[in-house]
Amino acid sequence: MKSITELMREGPVLGDGGYLIELERRGYVDSGSGREKVGTGRGSGQFTPEVAIENPGALRELHEEFLNAGSQVLQALTFFGTREKLNRAGYGGQTESINAAAVKLARDVAQGRALIAGSVSRTQLIEREGIESLGKAREHIAEQIRLLKGAGADFLILETFFHLAEMKVALECAAEAGIPAVATMSFRPLITACSDGYTPAECARAMSDLGAIAVGANCEQEPERMLPLLRSMRDAAKVPLAAQPAAFRTTDSCHSFTRQSAFPDDLETIQVSRREFVDFGKAARNEGIGYIGGCCGCNAAYIKAIRRGLSEDQ
Ligand SMILES: [Zn+2]
Secondary structure, eight states: OOOHHHHHHTSOEEOOOOSHHHHHHTTOSOOSTTTSOOOSSSSOOOOOOTHHHHOHHHHHHHHHHHHHHTOSEEEESOTTOSHHHHHHTTOGGGHHHHHHHHHHHHHHHHTTSSEEEEEEEOOSHHHHHOGGGHHHHHHHHHHHHHHHHHHTOSEEEEEEESOHHHHHHHHHHHHHHTOOEEEEEOOOSOTTOOTTSOOHHHHHHHHHHTTOSEEEEESSSOHHHHHHHHHHHHTTOSSOEEEEOOSBOOBTTBOOGGGSTTTTTTGGGGBOOTHHHHHHHHHHTTTTEEEEOOOTTOOHHHHHHHHHHHHTOO
16 A cells, blocks of 8 residues: 555545544534533533444444545544543543554554544643643653554544644654654634634644645635635645545634534534535645545545545546
8 A cells, every 4th residue: 555645646635534523423422512511612522532442333334434435544533532631531541442443443444445544633731721731732642643653553644733832742743753644733713823823824834844744724614714724825835735624614703613603512504515525626636735535524425525526626
């Protein structure tokens, strides 16, 4: 199997969709909304990946659906899989087994037909405790990256980081572990800056300078609203763009679906149709997107839609 870098050289690589929201809809992931207010922007909420050990059949099925839709990469469900976040959800003691099981499950499904990416997200420590917790975040991210590499992930997708400072730490940890990393920030409440005030272009430059093999954005916006921010990143980056938009409609005053009142229990009311993902796939090559997939709200139908768009390349 070719490496992710080799695949991107041949044209846009088709990734997969969002796991946690889809599995939450299927009844296997806890949104946390029954116990606490989520979507406050302060990093509350559960959405942890214990499904990898508690209901592996459900996760396996979703991997199979993405593979069948044409995904060339399957992401191990290790999002929010750092020990501190798992601790808060009551699963800290299973940090090793959750990360290892998630990679193994994805690999068992792929059988060499797709690459396996370890997913590493923000720890939520910066949102909850402030920037002085960056050292603690580094330890947790470094530990998770060691676990993912040890479990055999082919590369990493560093995703849904709100602060560039924490993303830089994650890229340094990936470099120290010697594992390639795609790096995508999430911009909220507006697409003009990340939470520590850097523009998308500044983020793109910093991430490519730190060795990311592709840089871009994931989550929070639908394709149409994410595209302008990707263009500003493209002009600043030395590497291909990576894009995994969400499938939820945002508004002119708030470019972030997790800050809409519909999150998380009324998300069906702001779902974007898969048609917009056909168009996004069509645009990918011309926009310089080297890695394209979907984030929250994207099931296999959305990945099929991107695939259709890529094959209808203008
Ligand atoms: Zn997402």
